[in-house]
Amino acid sequence: MCVDHDKLSDNYDVIIIGSGLGGLTTANRLAYCGHRVLLLEFHHQLGGLATWFKRRGHIFDISLHGFPYGMVKTCKKYWNREIMQSIVQLKNIVFDNPQFSLRTTFTREDFTSILRNYFKIPQTTLDRFFTTVAGMNFYDDQSMTTRELFDQFFPGRTDVHRLLMEPITYANGSTLDDPAITYGIVFSNFMNKGVYTFEGGTDKLIRMMTDELTKSGVTICTNAKVDRIIVEDKKVRGIVTRGKTISARAVVSNSGITNTIYDLVGREGFSDDFLEKADAIRVNNSSCQVYFGIKKDSVIKDAGDLLFTSASPRFDSEELLDLHTRSKTFSIYYPKTRPGHDRHTIVASMNSRFDDWSLMDEATYKEQKKRLIDRTLIDLERYFPGVREKIDWMEAATPKTFKRYTLHTLGTSFGTKFEGLDVSRSLYKEIAGLFHVGSVGIIMSGWLGAINYGVIVANDADGFLRSATAQ
Ligand SMILES: Cc1cc2nc3c(=O)[nH]c(=O)nc-3n(C[C@H](O)[C@H](O)[C@H](O)COP(=O)(O)OP(=O)(O)OC[C@H]3O[C@@H](n4cnc5c(N)ncnc54)[C@H](O)[C@@H]3O)c2cc1C
DSSP states (O other), X not given: OBOOGGGOOSEEEEEEEOOSHHHHHXXXXXXXXXXXXXXXXXXXXXXXXXXXXXXTTEEEESSOSOEETHHHHHHHHHSOHHHHHTEEEEOOEEEEETTEEEEEOOBHHHHXXXXXXXXXXXXXXXXXXXXXXXXXXXXXXXXXBHHHHHHHHSTTOHHHHHHHHHHHHHHHOOOTTSBHHHHHHXXXXXXXXXXXEETTOHHHHHHHHHHHHHXXXXXXXXXXXXXXXXXXXXXXXXEEETTEEEEEEEEEEOSOHHIIXXXXXXXXXXXXXXXHHHHTOOBOOEEEEEEEEEOTTOOOOOOOSEEEEEOSSSOOHHHXXXXXXXXXXXXXXXXXXXXXXXXXXXXXXXXXXXHHHHTSOHHHHHHHHHHHHHXXXXXXXXXXXXXXXXXXXXXXEOHHHHHHHHOOGGGOSSOBOTHHHHHHHTHHHHSBTEEEOSSOTTTTOHHHHHHHHHHHHHHHHHHHHHSGGGO
């Protein structure tokens, strides 16, 4: 499946740097269009943040907590029917915080009923709100913030703001101060038909995608960090990996947009105007996670699939990012989630700032990781009394872990804020044949966003490769 470094050719039509869901999709589409594609991945495993690891018989998923129904159509159209068929709904989403405790299927119908009956919001207000967010599109006015949107429809209702915002903050790191359209687009995606997962786990998905890439004829090489993108006369010429130069008419970088500009090309490759825009890019926050493996023959009750929990009195984006946040989501993976694998695992996720962890000395870092696990265990016991006795593996990941495995600037989990999209989309105007795919601008992040962006960028690169400029 993966080719040895010394067996790589000196020349391909197009090189993809990175195998996140965006990179994998672009690679597959371009090979499908008949181009000779080389996919280079820094890690030994494909998938980028769509990843997993194994410990003592447990398999832990990192970013498989939920995605919108749109994945069904996208996977069927751009990957294959088998991948589509493993997508199943998570029907039991739980919210538990000092302002409210409730369960929902996270569909528009159920959410409307909760907002009307539990939160006593008039139906006319709800209709107007849902119509407004559903009608938002990328080219709309970007000056209104999500906070202003909420204040317009639900003034003073911090409980409603929390219900509407908390899952989206976990889903893409956005805050009440981000443009309302980023909220509207993501919220309507989720609200459409609920939250979905991939039955069989991330490892199964990536295995199926790898098979598809092999069938399409993509050359795959892992443990292959790209150190430099070669640019001459404002045209991309190839890359350097492990000391070897490989030429190509086009390069698609799935490395972070900031990594691509500053580390792989270098500032000298760009105009001042472009750099001004690039320098203004804000990367999104990173994450912490705690992984719990339940002993082989132990069982835990069904307490829901996804638990949005918080002990904080009010929703507050800053509190969610704090080192000692009292807000987290628990993803519970029952054996049914991985048919044939008879284990329960639990993953707690928290938003987090890179600098809070990166500036610690080694001893403090270790101690803080231990405290993070202890705090999370206490929270977990509220939902699964006595669970401590059933756990045989506990481990934590921090923003440093995410940076180490993906190289992303500040270990970002969801790429960049809104302004990153424009920079990503205009890269090829600066350097002919150079494209970027990957989490930018909130709406292109997440599993669905990354795959969809992969398709868009494959179309751009295919058009370029067929054009005179590329010859
Ligand atoms: C903790 C966490 C939870 C998440 N939960 C969800 C969720 O529930 N639902 C959801 O939809 N999304 C979730 N996401 C987000 C989602 O996983 C990502 O948005 C998506 O997978 C990103 O895909 P990408 O194409 O941008 O590439 P990435 O996954 O960022 O991958 C980029 C790849 O490029 C490689 N690379 C970088 N530089 C180089 C180089 N120089 N040479 C070679 N290779 C290089 C990296 O090693 C990596 O493999 C979560 C993310 C995190 C961190």
